[in-house]
Amino acid sequence: MEKADLPLVVEWANNPEFGGEYEPLEQVTLGEIERWLDQLPSGEKWFMIEKKDGTKIGHIMQKAVNKHYTIGYRVLPAERNKGYCTEAVQLLVDYLFLSANVVRVQAETNPANRASQRVLEKAGFTKEGVIRKSVFIRGEWRDGVLYSILRDEWKTPRILKK
Numbered sequence: 001m002e003k004a005d006l007p008l009v010v011e012w013a014n015n016p017e018f019g020g021e022y023e024p025l026e027q028v029t030l031g032e033i034e035r036w037l038d039q040l041p042s043g044e045k046w047f048m049i050e051k052k053d054g055t056k057i058g059h060i061m062q063k064a065v066n067k068h069y070t071i072g073y074r075v076l077p078a079e080r081n082k083g084y085c086t087e088a089v090q091l092l093v094d095y096l097f098l099s100a101n102v103v104r105v106q107a108e109t110n111p112a113n114r115a116s117q118r119v120l121e122k123a124g125f126t127k128e129g130v131i132r133k134s135v136f137i138r139g140e141w142r143d144g145v146l147y148s149i150l151r152d153e154w155k156t157p158r159i160l161k162k
């Protein structure tokens with residue numbers, strides 16, 4: 001994610017349909033999001049998800065937590081269910097295991113967010129369990145489901161496949 005992407009990122013962030021019913025509601029200005037990108041903690045990175053023709057259709061992020069990484073992602077409603085997020089997750093997992101000395105990449109999602117859970121399952125993650133009342137969304141504390149993939153479970157890196 002570059003500074004030039006931020007007007008698009010603000011537009012997406014302020015559209016409740018982009019986050020969907022399981023993500024926190026946001027209303028942000030361009031100035032706020034510029035400062036946010038400038039001040040990202042080390043270990044946290046955001047990437048734009050692009051189609052081969054360069055169209056930007058979502059974003060995916062990594063955040064270092066203790067000795068492992070947590071990831072998160074969003075795709076534009078019109079581009080969902082075409083496999084884009086699964087491919088982005090596979091590429092990010094490859095990048096993290098190839099570039100960082102970590103044994104675990106994890107993601108947390110709402111128990112009812114079947115699309116997100118399906119993405120993680122397709123990318124080789126395993127469901128670990130429910131984290132009770134872990135996120136505040138739409139006025140209430142909600143449970144999360146924790147998924148992870150371990151280095152031992154990670155198959156041939158997709159980005160090295162011919």
Ligand SMILES: CC(C)(COP(=O)(O)OP(=O)(O)OC[C@H]1O[C@@H](n2cnc3c(N)ncnc32)[C@H](O)[C@@H]1OP(=O)(O)O)[C@@H](O)C(=O)NCCC(=O)NCCS
Pocket residue numbers: 018019020022023072073074075076079080081082083084085086087108109110113114115116118119
């Ligand atoms: C979650 C999200 C990123 C998935 O992106 P995507 O590009 O559509 O994902 P993919 O196309 O790679 O895979 C989606 C899978 O979920 C399935 N799916 C979608 N909606 C579903 C539903 N309501 N019930 C069951 N499965 C569902 C699709 O059929 C597909 O699985 P398949 O390939 O076996 O058919 C997208 O839905 C999104 O942006 N949602 C809003 C933000 C969000 O919830 N982010 C995740 C927070 S943890």
